[in-house]
Amino acid sequence: MRIETITLNKKRNVTLTAMLQDVGGEFRGVTKRPAVFVIPGGGYMFCSDREADPVALPYLKAGYDAFILRYSVKEDSVWPNPLNDYDQAMDYIKERADEWNVMTDKIAVIGFSAGGHLAGAAATMSKNRPAAAILGYAVLREDTTHEISDGPSIVDAVDEKTCPCFLFATRTDNVVPIQNTLDMMSALNRHNTSFECHIYDFGPHGFSTGDTSIQAKSTLISERAKNWVEDSIGWLRDVMGDFDENGLTKPVCKAHITDDGEQWLSLDCTLRRIFGNPEAVKVLADTIERMRKEIKPFSPEMTFDDMMLGVLGKMKMRDLLAERGIDIDKFDEMDEKLSKIPNI
Incomplete structure (x- = not known):
């Protein structure tokens, strides 16, 4: 594996870290890789380190390349700077896709808290919409968004083009109310967009992967909360395909519940x-x-x-x-x- 860090905007200290794995050779059948695009939280005041590398590692193990965006924060986070950072990073990945052996149509965003707001914006209103989005204890409602940013409501931006989403949070989160996740789930459902949601009974805000190396052992958190990582990897295989000798298999879960909104008919129409x-x-x-x-x-x-x-x-x-x-x-x-x- 090789790691590169690219400065996208020196003035605003925006960087993209690329964690790239080998293809071919012993990795038979793998000529290109899908990827995850990790967006740490931090209230648009900083980018959390514990929601960066520790999050990327399990997906690397599962065969994905990983990109970590450290976007505009503090006074530089005026909207739409963060969303422009995301689109600039995605444009850069596409420019180097052949060199990096990345499947640009198989990139999933993963965002936490304020980073979940940015990931949600990527899924609903960006120039480079991802293939899937994983939103952890994310800021999604207008009232919660305006506590930290002048950015838009993600719930209100959900449309028929929104990608499949994996949502997770804890019921006792006292920073980002659980209603953010519930309303996002309802919005996706209204648009017949595929989603999976895990709301764990108890746990703090910002628990990242839930590992004890990140979350102190004395922290009151459901033992099951850390299952979101493996569950999300399984879900990505459903919505983007899994590795086989020919690359990636065909997804078993489509972006929408039915194909009624597609251009051509299929057996998945009503x-x-x-x-x-x-x-x-x-x-x-x-x-x-x-x-x-x-x-x-x-x-x-x-x-x-x-x-x-x-x-x-x-x-x-x-x-x-x-x-x-x-x-x-x-x-x-x-x-x-x-x-x-x-x-x-």
């Missing part, structure tokens, strides 16, 4: 969307005929089409077929056909 598109009904005619035979309406007054467009309409086509064991071996073939049909 039944309402599929059955409301005559071309989709035509290309899936054989499968739909099987469905008519095997899935009976819930009442004599209800037709099969009424059921697909109504009571079951919000269910994904893939999920219903899998539940009933219908044409599972044809999923790839059906997806290929649907991918050529505009989602209108």
Whole structure:
């Protein structure tokens, strides 16, 4: 592994530390690596060291490259300086991506507290939106944001382009109220954006990885709180793919609960969307005929089409077929056909 530290803005003391691992050779099948982009907290007054290197290390072990941004703080943190720091850093990574063997479409941001606010801004309003975001006891609500910054509300900025998010916090955090995480979860849910959330029963603000080398053993914190690290690594493998002999596998968890907002149809569109598109009904005619035979309406007054467009309409086509064991071996073939049909 090699480590480089780049000064992005000398006047504001903004730096990017790149922690880069080898590819090829003994790392068979690995020609490029996904990465995590770590943004420490510190109330926009400083960048916490214990939310920097100690956070990067477990992800390095899991095969990710790691970047640590030390962004504008104190009087230099006037918005949008921190967000501009992030975008400048991401532009720099993209410029050197071939040299560094980094998958620029597989970079996840990890932010804590005020750094979580910046990571949330990256996920919702930056020029270089990440593939995923991990937000730890993050400042996300307008009222909490304005206690430390003139920056925007992250909760209010969530939209259909927001990347999948992993949220974690403790219920007894007395610095950043738990309502920040709860409201973010609700906002993601409203936009059908994939997320995972862990709220531990008790623990202090700023516990980082929760290791005793960082958090004193006498600190009252749930033993399970440190599980967020391994859980988030598993989650990243779900939403960005895992290593195999060909690089990274296809993600098993899509960015949105359904593909109804995508440009083209797929089996991950809802039944309402599929059955409301005559071309989709035509290309899936054989499968739909099987469905008519095997899935009976819930009442004599209800037709099969009424059921697909109504009571079951919000269910994904893939999920219903899998539940009933219908044409599972044809999923790839059906997806290929649907991918050529505009989602209108």
